Amino acid sequence: MPVWFLFLFYVAISLLPLGLAWSQGLPPRPILDEIASGAGLLAMSVLLAEFLLLSRYRVVARKAGTDIVMRMHQLLARAAAILALIHPFLYTARRQTAPDWDVSRQYFVTNEFWAIWPGALAWVLLPTLVLLAIGRSKMDFKYETWRLTHGLGSVLIAGFGVLHTVRAGRYSADPVLSTVWWVLLGIALLALVNTYLLRPFWRSLRPWKVTAVEPVGTRTWEVSVTPEGDHKLAYEAGQFAWLNIGHSPFSLAENPFSISSAPANGPEVRFIIKELGDTTNKIGQVQPGTRAYLDAPHGHLTIKGRKAKGVALIAGGVGIAPMMGILRELHRTGDTRPTTLIYTNRSRDQIARPNELEQLSAEHGTKIIHSLSEPDKDWTGEVGFITPALLQREFGDDSHRDWIYVLCGPPAMLEVVEEALINLGIPSSRIISERFSYD
The missing domain is CATH 1.20.120 (Four Helix Bundle (Hemerythrin (Met), subunit A))
Incomplete structure (x- = not known):
């Protein structure tokens, strides 16, 4: 349709x-x-x-x-x-x-x-x-x-x-x-x-249970859930779910979170969640075995079925969640297309899954660029927010116009990035984005 x-x-x-x-x-x-x-x-x-x-x-x-x-x-x-x-x-x-x-x-x-x-x-x-x-x-x-x-x-x-x-x-x-x-x-x-x-x-007929809650960055956790039964979630890397943990399936206590796992890794579904509000502030206290319910999949932040010679992932903060799902899927399925991740945070300790990102870089060949707005003294990566100059340096040549660009982060960041990419000649049809919030 x-x-x-x-x-x-x-x-x-x-x-x-x-x-x-x-x-x-x-x-x-x-x-x-x-x-x-x-x-x-x-x-x-x-x-x-x-x-x-x-x-x-x-x-x-x-x-x-x-x-x-x-x-x-x-x-x-x-x-x-x-x-x-x-x-x-x-x-x-x-x-x-x-x-x-x-x-x-x-x-x-x-x-x-x-x-x-x-x-x-x-x-x-x-x-x-x-x-x-x-x-x-x-x-x-x-x-x-x-x-x-x-x-x-x-x-x-x-x-x-x-x-x-x-x-x-x-x-x-x-x-x-x-x-x-x-x-x-x-x-x-x-x-x-x-x-x-x-x-x-x-x-209510298809419950899930929490199997792990792991710290992956400062005030940031990765929650894993598995189905209680033989059902599973048919989703694509980059999509999101309405997640309800520890409440009745009819409860309003559910929130949308991006899925950080790869479909190819099996029935377990993961979410990278940052402590930002009433529900998420206590996410680290959730115990394994807690019942959960998923309304999913939702969203369009997926590269499946999109023809592209390369994949550019641009994330701000907890916007790394769907990018992790996409990177994990690319690695798991042996997708050899060139891939670049630009990942911005305030400080080094906010980087989620830094060791896994290094591993993905080594094993899959993903080029990973970190940028910090408040770096420590020994930081050697990019400094500040994602700028048009950085995007020009990475994606400015004609060969990058056939890539797909996946963006997730705060609205202010996305506006800058989207405008910069379009100014580089990237067709808007090749830019897909998902915002954290709306005014």
Whole structure:
């Protein structure tokens, strides 16, 4: 399924209510009134389509890319919030119950309480939810608390929004459009049920257990899990999983972590995890034998099936996790393509698996370049963050334009690296990336 088809599908869902409203052929109103109705219709349809965008459907993230899906979700939610906020202020028609002679509600906008109150609640909740999402990293919220709040808030906004739309909307009073709204709401809620009930139930039948928790760098651990049973995870090197350790499969206490193991090494799955938050701060205390659950595989940060004469891996901090998976897979499968890893950290003790990286360099031939922003006195490697000059030196000649470039790290680093690579003439189609966070 090509990316353009997924994009057109999303656009079609979002524009369907507007198209059905236009097809009704109702008498026109002043332009501001039509814009007000259009803004409300579009805001509601975009919000409902958002449920499908973030319901962990692998085909979506696999084709479009996890970064693009996440960024689309953020921008579309913010756009919908703006449309919803301006929607009630644009009407110029009189606000009262339409008299019997105004059957098409051409001259009046209803102000009946039973029709207005759901919309008023959704109108307050939507921008609140968006602002909480934008400021989540600056608030003292546990991830699980924020996730529960975000999910419940989204359901309330969707329900109140649709109820207001079919009760108060001029165009949504039409039986066909009214039915479409309820169907879209039902599909959105089913997507949530699939994510938070059906999939966890399936995972409960396929448990895993922790077999090892090893320190691999300062405040950085590699967690290994193996299946309890004959099931195994079919994944590609570089992908990620939603990992739940020590909780019910229905718990919200799960987080996305990149897989650091190689599929060719067998059923064991590994994750390199840095102590960065509520859950990860205690990752080193997890005991072997602890039950775990995986929702996987997800992500597009994989080189399988991509034709390239060489492989460039560029990682910042714990972004080394998927790179380790790719390097281990290349070595295990005997892939002889030239490979370069550029790996940046703050200090030497943050380098994960330094001895294994040296071994991979010796046995597989991977060229490994370390860069530290705060090096010690005897450091002989690169100093500072990854710069365009470093990328020019390593990938500046024409022979590197047919390589595949895999990036994982903080957003600021990726922006610099992506721009520098494109300036070197590397086609954007040969650059795949995955960010740690989104603003």
